[in-house]
Amino acid sequence: MRMFFTPALLAGLLSACQTGPAIPAAPEGNTPSPADIIAASQPSEWRTLDPENTLYMDFPGKGRVIIELAPAFAPNHVTNVKALSREGYFANGAVTRVQDNFVSQWAQAADPARPPKVGVEKLNAEFTLPRTAIPGFDILPDPDTYAPEVGFVNGMYAARDKGRVWLTHCYGMVGVGRENDENSGGGTELYVIIGHSPRNLDRQLTVLGRVVQGMEIMSSFPRGTGDIGFYKTPEEYQRYADIKVAADLPPHQRTPLEIMKTDSASFATLVNSRRWRKDDFYTKPVGRIGLCNVTVPVRAVAQAG
Amino acid sequence: MRMFFTPALLAGLLSACQTGPAIPAAPEGNTPSPADIIAASQPSEWRTLDPENTLYMDFPGKGRVIIELAPAFAPNHVTNVKALSREGYFANGAVTRVQDNFVSQWAQAADPARPPKVGVEKLNAEFTLPRTAIPGFDILPDPDTYAPEVGFVNGMYAARDKGRVWLTHCYGMVGVGRENDENSGGGTELYVIIGHSPRNLDRQLTVLGRVVQGMEIMSSFPRGTGDIGFYKTPEEYQRYADIKVAADLPPHQRTPLEIMKTDSASFATLVNSRRWRKDDFYTKPVGRIGLCNVTVPVRAVAQAG
Numbered sequence: 151m152r153m154f155f156t157p158a159l160l161a162g163l164l165s166a167c168q169t170g171p172a173i174p175a176a177p178e179g180n181t182p183s184p185a186d187i188i189a190a191s192q193p194s195e196w197r198t199l200d201p202e203n204t205l206y207m208d209f210p211g212k213g214r215v216i217i218e219l220a221p222a223f224a225p226n227h228v229t230n231v232k233a234l235s236r237e238g239y240f241a242n243g244a245v246t247r248v249q250d251n252f253v254s255q256w257a258q259a260a261d262p263a264r265p266p267k268v269g270v271e272k273l274n275a276e277f278t279l280p281r282t283a284i285p286g287f288d289i290l291p292d293p294d295t296y297a298p299e300v301g302f303v304n305g306m307y308a309a310r311d312k313g314r315v316w317l318t319h320c321y322g323m324v325g326v327g328r329e330n331d332e333n334s335g336g337g338t339e340l341y342v343i344i345g346h347s348p349r350n351l352d353r354q355l356t357v358l359g360r361v362v363q364g365m366e367i368m369s370s371f372p373r374g375t376g377d378i379g380f381y382k383t384p385e386e387y388q389r390y391a392d393i394k395v396a397a398d399l400p401p402h403q404r405t406p407l408e409i410m411k412t413d414s415a416s417f418a419t420l421v422n423s424r425r426w427r428k429d430d431f432y433t434k435p436v437g438r439i440g441l442c443n444v445t446v447p448v449r450a451v452a453q454a455g
Numbered sequence: 456m457r458m459f460f461t462p463a464l465l466a467g468l469l470s471a472c473q474t475g476p477a478i479p480a481a482p483e484g485n486t487p488s489p490a491d492i493i494a495a496s497q498p499s500e501w502r503t504l505d506p507e508n509t510l511y512m513d514f515p516g517k518g519r520v521i522i523e524l525a526p527a528f529a530p531n532h533v534t535n536v537k538a539l540s541r542e543g544y545f546a547n548g549a550v551t552r553v554q555d556n557f558v559s560q561w562a563q564a565a566d567p568a569r570p571p572k573v574g575v576e577k578l579n580a581e582f583t584l585p586r587t588a589i590p591g592f593d594i595l596p597d598p599d600t601y602a603p604e605v606g607f608v609n610g611m612y613a614a615r616d617k618g619r620v621w622l623t624h625c626y627g628m629v630g631v632g633r634e635n636d637e638n639s640g641g642g643t644e645l646y647v648i649i650g651h652s653p654r655n656l657d658r659q660l661t662v663l664g665r666v667v668q669g670m671e672i673m674s675s676f677p678r679g680t681g682d683i684g685f686y687k688t689p690e691e692y693q694r695y696a697d698i699k700v701a702a703d704l705p706p707h708q709r710t711p712l713e714i715m716k717t718d719s720a721s722f723a724t725l726v727n728s729r730r731w732r733k734d735d736f737y738t739k740p741v742g743r744i745g746l747c748n749v750t751v752p753v754r755a756v757a758q759a760g
Contacts, residue, residue, distance in 0.1 A: 250671040251626050293600050295745040321556050321651040330735045345674070346626040346652050346747045350732065354739055366555040366678035369650070373671035427655065430635045434659055440600040442651045 249379025554684025
């Protein structure tokens, strides 16, 4: 028996299917560990952080949280956050909200009503970009609940559809707090994802970077007991000294890090080795990996000398 | 123009597509909040925790962590953990490992080598069950990266394929630590997921329950700085007084909780309201929700009197 379908009908039937690149096959035998893959990688497969697009948030007694900014996705917010840093707006700020399985959020806490002088409080939203604005998109072919296509853009977790591209709310990604008005955020309040990635926030908030060091600080603060995780009293605030642009510190005070390039062969090997992980403990290769389950490697830059 | 396909070819083409129940349509207008839905729910849409399958882990100065056990999925491990509790094995234990974006894990820390007397150290794995063993499966139709079908079984996050059904490693789910041997765990060491849900662990570890109160305690311990997040010294251990079966405490020392039934109309309304969330802040309904992004409501039982 034969069945008859018009091309239009068939296209409709197939439009619900996964398309795009195929998931790579399982490697032979046990998969290498991330440490093995990093050890075997080439220097050219790494890039150093740009000090002009790196923020240091120093928590006395706890350590340094390092945020890589994504000016390609949120140019106006990145420019504004750097202006706020340079005018001293963030000095003596604090984490004021920690909502379990959601976000840690910080603000100018010494005087919340103090307006910025050079930077601004409000900018137009930068939720998504035209797809054509971001040419380098390293596709992760595994199925995703929230977007037709996901992957990495220069180390940042991202997604796109036929028309738009955006950063996704994976663990460690940093976004811009706002009020109900989409254009009410500017970077005076920022948050980082500390729980199961709330991908429903994608395209509804401006995402401007990723914590590349110090997530264990941001994720382990006591949870706030006020509404939506705000601390009830200033005594509970988790204070940081300042948020500085790395370029504004003398070189010896910087923390030189490098990120594995997400368009490198080693990164592709890493992703596929975790997708098909097989070793003495994990004996059943899964064959799939979620976007937010991928860890983009970060390491200290080897010092000459 | 017409195209010709055999049924077998067409079945092959379509097998890559999502099947199963359709995603419900968007509600009209703004979606109700979880608080609204809970307030409008019927008493019959909730069930109380069974004290015989509930564990209390009390952290002095921090509070009570409550774990609902899932004997339907891990009967032997649940029986053993209760036997361990009743022989006093867990008294003066501690969280000994906190790996950021992964797990908090606890054990008998006072004397790790002390063997159980009534309970046992090792049981055969209970990773999955025959699908037919779990008849009540409340399907979540949204696409999932890791499993062909996901949903809820009596409030627990779960998945299944044509042959097997298993509990999934969503935020807050509790599993059984083991060595490389699949049958080397028994419940003397347990862990809870505290970060982005590591679904690659599904079907490779025994999952026996879910934290239904106190996740903010388990998720905010300082991260261990030893290998895979173990604390380097006993001084860092996060100590609990004991792990008790709720039924073994007098009623006035219990914490009466109830869980919204995941086969209730109110739960279906809740899931669809979050899937299509639309309110003053979230203006762009997503139309999809991930399994581990659903929160199963828990509340205190209203006290008579």
